[in-house]
Amino acid sequence: MQPGPHLDNPVDTLLEKIEIDGTAELGGKLHQFAADLYPTCRSITGNGIRQTLRAIQQRIPLQIFEVPTGTAVFDWTVPKEWNISDAYIRAADGRRVVDFRSHNLHVMSYSSPIHAVLPLETIRPHLHTIPEYPDWIPYRTSYYQENWGFCLTYNQILSLEDGDYEVCIDSTLEDGHLTYGECYLPGRSSEEVLISCHTCHPSLANDNLSGVSVAAFLAEHLAGQDLRYSYRFLFIPGTIGAITWLAQNREKAAQIRHGLVLTCIGDSGGFHYKKSRRGNAEIDRAVACVLKDCGERFEILDFSPYGYDERQYCSPGFNLAVGCLMRSVWGTFPEYHTSADNLEFIQPLSLAKSLRACAAIVNLLEKNRRYLNQNPCCEPQLGKRNLYKSTGGEPVGQQIHARLWTLNMSDGEHSLLDIAERSGLPFETIAGAAEALCQSGLLLPLP
Numbered sequence: 001m002q003p004g005p006h007l008d009n010p011v012d013t014l015l016e017k018i019e020i021d022g023t024a025e026l027g028g029k030l031h032q033f034a035a036d037l038y039p040t041c042r043s044i045t046g047n048g049i050r051q052t053l054r055a056i057q058q059r060i061p062l063q064i065f066e067v068p069t070g071t072a073v074f075d076w077t078v079p080k081e082w083n084i085s086d087a088y089i090r091a092a093d094g095r096r097v098v099d100f101r102s103h104n105l106h107v108m109s110y111s112s113p114i115h116a117v118l119p120l121e122t123i124r125p126h127l128h129t130i131p132e133y134p135d136w137i138p139y140r141t142s143y144y145q146e147n148w149g150f151c152l153t154y155n156q157i158l159s160l161e162d163g164d165y166e167v168c169i170d171s172t173l174e175d176g177h178l179t180y181g182e183c184y185l186p187g188r189s190s191e192e193v194l195i196s197c198h199t200c201h202p203s204l205a206n207d208n209l210s211g212v213s214v215a216a217f218l219a220e221h222l223a224g225q226d227l228r229y230s231y232r233f234l235f236i237p238g239t240i241g242a243i244t245w246l247a248q249n250r251e252k253a254a255q256i257r258h259g260l261v262l263t264c265i266g267d268s269g270g271f272h273y274k275k276s277r278r279g280n281a282e283i284d285r286a287v288a289c290v291l292k293d294c295g296e297r298f299e300i301l302d303f304s305p306y307g308y309d310e311r312q313y314c315s316p317g318f319n320l321a322v323g324c325l326m327r328s329v330w331g332t333f334p335e336y337h338t339s340a341d342n343l344e345f346i347q348p349l350s351l352a353k354s355l356r357a358c359a360a361i362v363n364l365l366e367k368n369r370r371y372l373n374q375n376p377c378c379e380p381q382l383g384k385r386n387l388y389k390s391t392g393g394e395p396v397g398q399q400i401h402a403r404l405w406t407l408n409m410s411d412g413e414h415s416l417l418d419i420a421e422r423s424g425l426p427f428e429t430i431a432g433a434a435e436a437l438c439q440s441g442l443l444l445p446l447p
């Protein structure tokens with residue numbers, strides 16, 4: 001008996017489970033999870049992110065880490081912790097004309113505390129709106145410069161009359177911690193696959209919660225399975241979280257072989273995959289291969305040093321094979337960083353199909369390996385081994401082509417992904433061919 005691969009790969013179970021659940025049902029669960037997290041006022045530090053991580057902890061084995069304010073992380077410093085309990089602008093008649101309790105985007109994230117009565121002209125430079133979309137509230141932050149501000153709809157600002165207003169931001173900006181969550185699922189190898197998403201935006205659905213929801217469900221499906229790779233899921237504040245993790249986990253980072261940043265993955269747009277800095281890493285090819293057969297629109301984008309946390313993972317000192325999977329690209333849709341990026345903007349079906357694509361990518365990485373043809377001198381006779389006919393639902397021609405391609409290319413140098421790319425056949429068909437050929441003794445897996 002050869003030590004051989006785990007042919008009944010448990011990751012199949014993941015794909016099957018996602019199918020069995022039904023896309024609509026699964027989509028409903030993913031959307032509900034995002035909806036549960038939606039009202040929380042998150043920021044790069046503070047209780048909002050802690051609360052979010054505790055909710056994720058209900059689904060998956062998540063370890064929560066606290067890094068003290070002032071900790072040096074490469075060229076950055078862990079900032080003060082920000083918490084907020086209330087904020088408003090109150091008119092002379094006692095009405096709250098802007099109210100944090102009605103939408104947490106109304107306060108600029110990381111606003112320093114203030115309580116004063118001020119004339120509207122003094123307040124105005126601290127008010128942010130989007131005149132092109134007069135009913136939407138913008139999302140603004142001021143992380144690394146102490147300031148205060150309110151965000152409101154353009155219609156709201158038009159309704160403000162001159163005069164004095166009571167301005168109150170009941171926030172604290174003090175020494176505390178940066179909080180992040182990590183879910184590690186050990187596999188047979190210590191080599192790792194990284195899945196990373198940011199968890200630092202307040203009530204924004206596509207930018208933030210779609211990635212969180214898909215990542216949490218993917219981890220839940222993979223937990224407890226017999227996996228080839230080890231998997232590390234990071235739920236971190238954008239930029240400073242990734243920088244902090246990399247600064248404090250250099251040995252772990254060295255174990256990362258493939259990685260994905262998940263963001264803006266719940267809207268109804270087609271897929272966009274931004275390649276890693278390397279550009280031709282296995283993850284880049286794996287994602288392209290999966291998207292080609294996913295039945296949805298997709299586009300592959302080259303790496304650029306702006307975007308989400310792939311910027312940090314792909315900085316030259318790490319140069320990790322980490323790409324970014326999105327649907328609509330951040331910054332290109334009008335709802336981006338506004339109150340219109342809400343629970344209606346993300347679609348249950350899109351979330352479910354995004355999770356399915358992630359599961360197919362994991363499946364590919366788990367199964368991609370090299371084999372050796374045991375009968376390399378001319379074609380083996382497939383008919384006498386019962387391999388010259390279809391054994392599944394796929395067209396006969398496609399299965400036989402896949403077996404012939406797999407036999408021909410399994411010279412010890414080419415992986416199943418190489419074969420799928422060169423033949424143009426779906427990876428799953430090639431993997432199925434390799435499995436059938438192994439069972440008949442015509443192929444032997446290489447270590």
Ligand SMILES: [Zn+2]
Nearest residue numbers: 201207330337
């Ligand atoms: Zn954002």
